[in-house]
Amino acid sequence: MDEKLQAFQLWFLQHGGSFGEHVELHYEPSRGFHLRLSQNSTLNPTSCIVSCPHSLTLSCYNTHSFANEFGHDPAGDSDPISSWNLLRFFLVEQYQLKGQSFWHPYICTLPDPFTKFPFNTPLYYDDEDSIFLRGTSLEYSTRKIEQAWRDEHAEGLRRLRQTNLDRYPWDIYKWAATVIASRSFPSNALESSNRLKSTNAAAGSSVLLPGLDLLNHSPTAKVTWHWGEETCSITTDKEIGSGELFNNYAPKSNEELIMGYGFSLFKNASDHCNLALGAMAVARIRDTLHQRPTSPPIEHAPEHDEQPIARVIDNTNAGHFATGVGCVRLTHNYDQQEMRPNHTFSPGFLEQASIAFSNVREYRQGFAHSDTNLLAGPLTRNKLHTTCAIVMILQKQYAELAAKNSDLPTWPSNQRQFHAARYRRGQLYILKSLTNSILDSLRRLAGLDASWPRDKRLIRLEHILKAGPKEFLIDFRAVLHVGFGTRNPEKIRQGMLLDSVFTLWLYGLWLWKMFVPTLEVQLSDRPTLPIRTAIWIDFIRKTYGDESDIGQRWTGIPAGEEGQSLTESCTYIIKAAAAKNPKSVYSGIEPSTDRLLWCLRVIREETFMCPNLEGKIGDENDEIMLFFE
Numbered sequence: 001m002d003e004k005l006q007a008f009q010l011w012f013l014q015h016g017g018s019f020g021e022h023v024e025l026h027y028e029p030s031r032g033f034h035l036r037l038s039q040n041s042t043l044n045p046t047s048c049i050v051s052c053p054h055s056l057t058l059s060c061y062n063t064h065s066f067a068n069e070f071g072h073d074p075a076g077d078s079d080p081i082s083s084w085n086l087l088r089f090f091l092v093e094q095y096q097l098k099g100q101s102f103w104h105p106y107i108c109t110l111p112d113p114f115t116k117f118p119f120n121t122p123l124y125y126d127d128e129d130s131i132f133l134r135g136t137s138l139e140y141s142t143r144k145i146e147q148a149w150r151d152e153h154a155e156g157l158r159r160l161r162q163t164n165l166d167r168y169p170w171d172i173y174k175w176a177a178t179v180i181a182s183r184s185f186p187s188n189a190l191e192s193s194n195r196l197k198s199t200n201a202a203a204g205s206s207v208l209l210p211g212l213d214l215l216n217h218s219p220t221a222k223v224t225w226h227w228g229e230e231t232c233s234i235t236t237d238k239e240i241g242s243g244e245l246f247n248n249y250a251p252k253s254n255e256e257l258i259m260g261y262g263f264s265l266f267k268n269a270s271d272h273c274n275l276a277l278g279a280m281a282v283a284r285i286r287d288t289l290h291q292r293p294t295s296p297p298i299e300h301a302p303e304h305d306e307q308p309i310a311r312v313i314d315n316t317n318a319g320h321f322a323t324g325v326g327c328v329r330l331t332h333n334y335d336q337q338e339m340r341p342n343h344t345f346s347p348g349f350l351e352q353a354s355i356a357f358s359n360v361r362e363y364r365q366g367f368a369h370s371d372t373n374l375l376a377g378p379l380t381r382n383k384l385h386t387t388c389a390i391v392m393i394l395q396k397q398y399a400e401l402a403a404k405n406s407d408l409p410t411w412p413s414n415q416r417q418f419h420a421a422r423y424r425r426g427q428l429y430i431l432k433s434l435t436n437s438i439l440d441s442l443r444r445l446a447g448l449d450a451s452w453p454r455d456k457r458l459i460r461l462e463h464i465l466k467a468g469p470k471e472f473l474i475d476f477r478a479v480l481h482v483g484f485g486t487r488n489p490e491k492i493r494q495g496m497l498l499d500s501v502f503t504l505w506l507y508g509l510w511l512w513k514m515f516v517p518t519l520e521v522q523l524s525d526r527p528t529l530p531i532r533t534a535i536w537i538d539f540i541r542k543t544y545g546d547e548s549d550i551g552q553r554w555t556g557i558p559a560g561e562e563g564q565s566l567t568e569s570c571t572y573i574i575k576a577a578a579a580k581n582p583k584s585v586y587s588g589i590e591p592s593t594d595r596l597l598w599c600l601r602v603i604r605e606e607t608f609m610c611p612n613l614e615g616k617i618g619d620e621n622d623e624i625m626l627f628f629e
Helices: 003-014 083-100 127-133 137-159 170-183 254-261 279-291 349-356 360-365 381-407 415-445 461-466 470-484 489-494 498-513 531-544 560-580 593-606
Strands: 023-028 032-037 048-053 206-208 223-227 231-236 273-276 325-330 343-345 607-610 623-627
Touching (some): 003 023, 083 170, 083 206, 137 170, 137 254, 170 206, 273 381, 273 415, 325 415, 349 381, 381 607, 461 470, 461 489, 461 498, 470 498, 489 498, 498 560, 498 593, 498 623, 531 593, 560 593, 593 607
Antiparallel strands (some): 023 032, 325 343
């Protein structure tokens, strides 16, 4: 047996630790120290694998006297040093004590901080390794966590009363922080401890459990944790044969596994991809949640550290704080090739995204999106807007990530690169699969899939150019020809003319229906509008009023100089078309700039951007859609 392993086993057993029958300590360079079941042995259900007494644990309970080494922050912070930071400095101190530390035999089983790569986590990647993380959220998380650790290291040094600050260098502090992040357990593991019942010392921190942390992770391991008054132990829930013994760290994505432990899993069913909304969207979410304190917070899957630096939301401010960050996970079986894999978003993300993409009407009326699947439940304008916006985020992330693939080596040259490359491929797979799946659903709704009926409430540019009374379409197309010289949908999109075209369309519909006070009464010499269109026109008239009071009822809808310029252009187009065809619906009355501005504002509120549904890439091919609410 390895000398370090033998010393740890002696220390562990002498102080009340125990291993299950036939459970042995092993060491392999590729797997480190771990536990195995001896050859030709079996561990029955409910059998103990390993048990650690509370007296051997390392937590903030052990740092009480050491905390006296830290005073107030000279920079002005009068709060005590955080429990997690104190535990890191305490572990550095124990490492520096060498054989004088009670935990020296345990510390010797941990990776050596002075080897080139003591851990395979991203904070220990060299430049060649880091290439595989370019463009991923893990690259950002790594920089964020390293900066946070450096700031906390500097804070601790400022607070230290002793003058020998060289005793706590950054390299060993980073090692200690990584040990705690990768091997610690929640502090509630000690809540039932007799030693802690009269104190809250363990609150908000983590605990190292020698012996128990020798079990590596397997998502198929079936084990039960037992937190007793004197010991912490793990038992197996099923019969186990000879070989390595495992713990189950709970479902984790490959990003979490690499950040926390330095490895990934093949065909990880818990893998996910992080998403983020823009700063303006986040500001709107925060304002709305401040007014609605009962809104649920986002639960973000990754928590890379024992401290809350990687959390998406601080639950103490639930309902008043949001970052617009979440994650999405595919829920299909990797062993089955599904054409349209299902997906699940982290709870609360879609509600916050729905707030970010709400129009003035929805924002004022209030709504909630509690689903974790984008198109689940009844369709609404807001749900479709949120869906399209998220698809465009997915497309952007995929394009940015794929563009950096050209810098990658042909093959990974070490384990760090291997796991980073697997993670990267998984991110691209999730982004691509989910984008295609959602676009397929949108194509079916828009009638581009011949095997599915079109949802006639969803209106694209092609629909307004073809649907409606023949007489109206002739007049509308004539206006487009006079104004833009084309009625071709592709040229209209590429010419960035969508706002103008939809505004002219809505203005024509209003003129067509302006003399009809109710749906039951129609002019006998004029074909009626399709019933859905007529109902929608009535809906927006009731919702947005008319041009005479739009400034009073909907002051939150911006128009600006650009809007004024666009409506003036539309006025010119209408007059030119009316001059060519005096019998056109557009020549019925003198064009009203206020009415056109009203139409523009309604269009900008009720429409939403959508990626091109015919497979054309590029912002110039994006389109706007309308949903008849």
